[in-house]
Amino acid sequence: MSDVxxxxxxxxxxxxxxxxxxxxxxxxxxxxYGFLGRNAAGKTTAIKMMLGMVQPSFGRAELFGEDSAELRxxxxxxxxxxxxxxxxxxWMTVGEAVRFTRPFYPTxxxxxxxxxxxxxxxxxxxxxxxxxxxxxxxxxxxLAVAPDPELLILDDPTLGLDTxxxxxxxxxxxxxxxxxxxxxxxxxxxLGDVERVADRIGILVDGVLRVDCPTExxxxxxxxxxxxxxxxxxxxxxCEGLVHRRQVGESxxxxxxxxxxxxxxxxxxxxxxxxxxxLELNLEEAFIEYTRGPKRSLPIFAGGPPDAEDAGTKxxx
Amino acid sequence: xxxxxxxxxxxxxxxxxxxALVVYAYLVITGIGLDLLPxxxxxxxxxxxxxxxxxxxxxxxxxxxxxxxxxxxxxxxxSVGESIRDTFVFLLHRPVRRQRLIAxxxxxxxxxxxxxxxxxxxxxxxxxxTPRTHASPFFWSMTLSAWQAYVSLTAVxxxxxxxxxxxxxxxxxxxxxxxxxxxxxWRIQALPCWWVWGLGALIIxxxxxxxxxxxxxxxxxxx
Numbered sequence: 001m002s003d004v005x006x007x008x009x010x011x012x013x014x015x016x017x018x019x020x021x022x023x024x025x026x027x028x029x030x031x032x033y034g035f036l037g038r039n040a041a042g043k044t045t046a047i048k049m050m051l052g053m054v055q056p057s058f059g060r061a062e063l064f065g066e067d068s069a070e071l072r073x074x075x076x077x078x079x080x081x082x083x084x085x086x087x088x089x090x091w092m093t094v095g096e097a098v099r100f101t102r103p104f105y106p107t108x109x110x111x112x113x114x115x116x117x118x119x120x121x122x123x124x125x126x127x128x129x130x131x132x133x134x135x136x137x138x139x140x141x142x143l144a145v146a147p148d149p150e151l152l153i154l155d156d157p158t159l160g161l162d163t164x165x166x167x168x169x170x171x172x173x174x175x176x177x178x179x180x181x182x183x184x185x186x187x188x189x190x191l192g193d194v195e196r197v198a199d200r201i202g203i204l205v206d207g208v209l210r211v212d213c214p215t216e217x218x219x220x221x222x223x224x225x226x227x228x229x230x231x232x233x234x235x236x237x238x239c240e241g242l243v244h245r246r247q248v249g250e251s252x253x254x255x256x257x258x259x260x261x262x263x264x265x266x267x268x269x270x271x272x273x274x275x276x277x278x279l280e281l282n283l284e285e286a287f288i289e290y291t292r293g294p295k296r297s298l299p300i301f302a303g304g305p306p307d308a309e310d311a312g313t314k315x316x317x
Numbered sequence: 318x319x320x321x322x323x324x325x326x327x328x329x330x331x332x333x334x335x336x337a338l339v340v341y342a343y344l345v346i347t348g349i350g351l352d353l354l355p356x357x358x359x360x361x362x363x364x365x366x367x368x369x370x371x372x373x374x375x376x377x378x379x380x381x382x383x384x385x386x387x388x389x390x391x392x393x394x395x396s397v398g399e400s401i402r403d404t405f406v407f408l409l410h411r412p413v414r415r416q417r418l419i420a421x422x423x424x425x426x427x428x429x430x431x432x433x434x435x436x437x438x439x440x441x442x443x444x445x446x447t448p449r450t451h452a453s454p455f456f457w458s459m460t461l462s463a464w465q466a467y468v469s470l471t472a473v474x475x476x477x478x479x480x481x482x483x484x485x486x487x488x489x490x491x492x493x494x495x496x497x498x499x500x501x502x503w504r505i506q507a508l509p510c511w512w513v514w515g516l517g518a519l520i521i522x523x524x525x526x527x528x529x530x531x532x533x534x535x536x537x538x539x540x
Contacts, residue, residue, distance in 0.1 A: 045540065053406055053539040077412035087403040091328070100325060103318040104411045 004029050004151050004183045005050060009059035012045050012207075020046045021207040022059065027185055027200075034198030034215065035187040038291050042207035043187040044084055047155050050185075051081055063151065077105055080144035084155040086136040090129030094122050094139055098146075105147035116142040119172065134165035141169065145176050154186035158193055170196060191284035201283075205291055211300040215283065221300050222286040223260035227253040227273040234271050239264065243290055256289040258300060318413065319421055326425035330394055334433050337387040341437035344383060348376035348441050349450075369453040370445035371460050381466045384434050388470045389495065392477025395426050400481070405539045419534040423478065423527065430474050431467075438463045465511055469519055472502040475526035483533045498526060 005027035012020040020042040027033045037043045048054040050061040052068040061068040064075050088097055094117065102108045117124065120138040128136060137157060144152065157173075158166040170193055176182075188194050194201060194215070201218055203211035211218055222243075227233065233253040236245050241264065244256040253273075257264050260278060268276050281289065348370070368374030399405045409415055438460060445455045476498025485491035501522055508515040 048406070048538075048540060051410065053409065055536060055538055073412035073414060076410065079410075081406070081410045083403070083406045083410075085403060087407045089325070089329075089404055089407075090402065100321055101411075103321045104413065 002029050003027060004031075005033075005061070005063055005185060006065075007046075007050065007059065007061045010046065010049055010056050010061055011058040012042070012049060012054065013057045019207050020049065020056075020204075023204075023207075023209050025202060025209060025212065027183060029183050031183055031200055032198050033183075033185045034194035034201040035185055035204070036189065036191070036194060036201055036211075036287060037187070037204035038189060041204040041291075043204055044155055046204065047153055047185070047187060051079070051153065077107070077147060078150045080147065080149035080152045082137075082140050082144050082152070082154040082157045084159060086133070086140040086157075088128050088136060088139060088143075090127070092128050093125050094128065094131075095124035097128060097139060097143060098124075101143045101146070107148045109146050109148055112148075113142050113146045116145070116172065120168075132165075134161045134169070137161060137165075137169055138172075141172065150182055152182055152184045152186070154184065156187050156189070158188060158190055166190070166193065173197065191282075191287050195283040203287065203291065211290070213300055218300055219281065219283055219286050221258050222281055222290055223257050224279040224281055224285075224289065225255040225257055225260065225264070225268060226275075226277040226279065227255070227268055227271065228275045228277075229253070229271075230274050236271070237267060239267055244292065258290075319417075322413075322418065322421045323425045326395065326422055327429065329398065330391055330426065330429055333387070333390045333394055334429050337383065337390075337433050338436070340383050341380075341433070344376060344379050345437050345441050345444075347379075348374060349444050367452070369459075370441065370451065370455055371463055376441055377463055377466070380437060380463060381470075384430075384467065384470045385473055385499070387434065388430055388474035389477040391426050391430055392474045392479075392495075393481045395422050396478050396481025398481075409539060415535055416531045419531060423475070423530065426478065427471060427474060430471065434467050434470070438467060461512075465506065465515070468516070469502040469506065472498045472519060472522050472526065475523055475530065479526055479530050479533065482530060482537070484537055494526070494529070498522065 003026045005025065007023050007025045010020060010023040010025075011018065023042075023046055035043055035047070045054055049056050050063065050068055052061075052071050055069065063071060063079060066072065066075050089100070092100060098113055098117075102110070116138070120135070120142075122131075122135060122138060122142075126135075128139065131139065141157070144154075154173075158169055161169060174197055184197075186194075186198070198215050200213065201211065201215050202209055203218075213221075227236075229251040232250050233247050236242070236253055236255055241258045241260070242255065243258055246254050248254055255264075255268075265276070371377055399408060408418065411418070442457070442460045442463075444450055445459075446457070473495070476495040479494040479498075480492050483491060483494065485493075502519070505511075505515045505518045505522075508518065
């Protein structure tokens with residue numbers, strides 16, 4: 001399976017601040033890739049570098065095997081990009097936005113646009129400036145998928161949408177994905193959305209790719225271990241895989257562990273707790289616990305880091 | 318596709334052009350000395366019936382002032398306007414080379430400026446060339462200084478566009494191209510044989526500004 005998106009040590013500095021740090025990423029054709037991270041983790045900057053909107057300080061990105069800084073119009077036409085906030089010309093009507101976008105694409109599917117606009121009940125004569133955020137997202141989606149793109153890059157497409165609109169938007173997205181089997185990279189920090197559509201995830205923590213693996217693999221890798229004591233809880237020793245530990249009350253200790261195994265159990269048992277509960281987490285809980293842990297938490301890569309030079313491993317515990 | 322882009326640029330700048338045309342019309346009416354607005358004259362717009370067209374009176378000086386404002390507004394609207402509304406990423410993701418997109422913007426803006434700013438000179442000159450409209454001589458060569466200013470202000474338009482496009486940490490740095498273009502356009506007015514040396518210098522300046530705009534458009538971050 002060929003890779004549609006490849007980044008090699010993609011790095012961006014704003015002044016002395018490193019926003020994206022040596023990002024090595026490969027997204028195979030047909031994958032729905034959830035690109036996650038907390039606010040200001042570097043997701044938008046990384047996506048803009050992939051699309052040639054932001055110049056990397058170091059490294060490069062390739063889309064369809066071509067350097068994204070030099071992307072030819074023929075290849076750009078194969079990529080749909082929904083930017084964060086759905087920027088569109090507010091003075092245009094929905095119909096004008098369609099008429100403006102259509103001439104750029106030889107493969108424009110007018111029927112599909114009509115179907116999507118009708119599905120969302122978007123009037124063609126409505127000014128985009130007067131549409132709600134959700135409706136603007138729907139117009140953006142219609143314009144993005146109409147040229148029948150092979151790759152969709154969606155930067156937090158559901159940001160600011162209420163639950164119902166978000167669900168509706170995602171349902172439509174899922175339909176479009178299922179119908180065509182396209183490659184999709186989409187960033188979000190609404191984990192429920194990602195869990196429903198992504199078959200692989202990457203998590204950026206402070207600009208460093210700390211996780212790159214199938215969604216299920218990530219969920220299975222993270223465990224919450226609750227130790228209860230009949231006495232004040234002792235300190236849990238440092239060990240490989242320990243992401244986070246916190247004391248709850250006097251006699252309870254909560255641990256977040258990557259790759260829970262016998263070594264961890266033995267360490268826990270050595271503290272003689274009254275009980276040891278090992279809990280599975282859903283994606284949202286796993287993401288929260290993983291990303292709020294220390295910055296040098298253990299990276300998770302299915303089958304090892306995507307590149308031997310991967311900076312994501314630099315901070316490995 | 319390029320026609321669609323040009324139409325979009327025209328739609329976005331049409332209000333600025335209309336505003337400029339209204340002010341130009343007011344300027345021409347004042348220059349002609351029509352009593353259409355007898356009790357309302359803006360500062361500096363006082364009609365002088367004895368003034369020689371394009372040589373004395375308010376027209377030439379005010380034409381330059383109005384055109385400077387028009388060129389700056391146009392250049393900034395086309396560049397800063399996209400940044401403020403965050404639409405650069407939408408526009409630049411269209412499958413057209415970035416330089417080509419920016420070139421269409423520049424050509425549309427420059428054409429709009431050249432058409433709109435030519436109208437007041439032509440109308441005023443046509444009135445001045447019509448016999449028995451005023452008690453002073455008129456030769457077409459008297460319009461040359463107005464045409465000279467008209468052509469020179471294309472540099473101000475390009476300077477404004479570049480100022481709006483280039484990123485800068487503070488406004489003073491960003492406005493540097495506009496200040497430089499305006500200053501140089503003013504300085505070259507004093508060159509002898511303007512239509513040879515002045516125009517040559519202006520063409521070089523405009524080529525440098527355009528190359529700079531295309532370079533910045535290609536290399537800046539749209540973050």
